[in-house]
Amino acid sequence: MSQARLTTWRQRLLACVLSLSALGCLPARADYTFVVEPVYGPQKAAEVYKPLVDYIAKASGEKITLVTPKNYHFYWRDLRANEKFDFSLDEAHLADYRIARFQFVPLVRTAERQSYTLVTNVDLQDKGIEALVGRKIVCMGAPSLGYALLLGFYPNPIQQPDIESSAASWRDAVEAVFAGEAEAAMVPTWLKDQYPNLTPVKTSVEFAGAAILAAPTVPEAVRNKVAEALLKLDQDPAMSNLLLELGISKFVGASAADYKGAEVMLKDFYGYQ
Structure with a gap:
């Protein structure tokens, strides 16, 4: 192929790629959401959890947006309706609810049990x-x-x-x-x-520590990257303040069995079925 024809071919290929991109035909990097249980008000939650979400995004190479619900009323409403969130941070009873009802996958949990x-x-x-x-x-x-x-x-x-x-x-x-x-x-x-x-x-009795879960729609490769990053979080000195605020030492591996049956704690609340 002559140099002139090769240049023309490259120009046409570039034009095709740009056209497809403009039409939205090329796959874009996913934008994942990370919702946290409202143990803080929205403003304080943003301060506490933004370093965690930024850390996960940097370590995994994924774009992740933090969602901070207003209060437990709205959180419980959205959870029951299975509003679309890709990752969540939940205590045992809510984690079990997501796992049992909506097939969320537990990635990690806090090393310390919760009472x-x-x-x-x-x-x-x-x-x-x-x-x-x-x-x-x-x-x-x-x-x-x-x-x-x-x-x-x-x-x-x-x-x-x-x-x-x-x-x-x-x-x-x-x-x-x-x-x-x-x-x-x-x-x-x-x-x-x-x-x-x-x-x-x-x-009270003890439960497995709070879990970070992934929706079943999150690709396995992404779930694995996020879990791997979280298991190493305690090795990052910049995360020490976050761990102190959450009252934990580190994250460890989690399984659905860790939370099985905990959702019974929700039985007396409106909307549970």
Whole structure:
């Protein structure tokens, strides 16, 4: 082929490629979404989780957008409707729901198991949780795992505390106790351990740590890249503040069996079926 004909061929090929691109015929890199359980308000959640999403995007070479729901009401509504999200960060009961109902794939989980503790700075005179009946307890909204477990502490419908689900984060619940706005708070046990001046009243059973899951529509190759990156996250010094904020040491491998049956914690909430 002569040099002139080769140049013409290349020009035609380039023109064809540009035309196909303009028509949207060439496959573009996918834009994945990563939704997080609303244990923080949207603004704070963006601050906390953006480093995590940026890390995953850089390590995997994928474009990932963080989604921060307004509160648990909207999160539960969207979860039940299986709104399209590619990745999620969920505690055990919600992770099990996604896995069982919508075939989400668990990639990793926090190394630490999760439990919740009811704490107070009020002298209960060794009366235990019964001493808080009729008193204000601050918690994150339903159907957070802490709220579900708190309901389980008080199975008698006529012997209930005054549960206020106005906290914007678990730390806010603790601050409400210190401010005298509530007599007690339901918080993750790892957070309770940071406040030795609070008295633990009762600690829940343990669950597998929060999981990062992938929708079944995410290609296996992408799932593997994301999981591999997360398993190495603790080796990145820039991620130490994130791990500290989340109260964890690292991510480890996860399986559906880790969460099987945990969704029963949702049975008393509206919309569960």
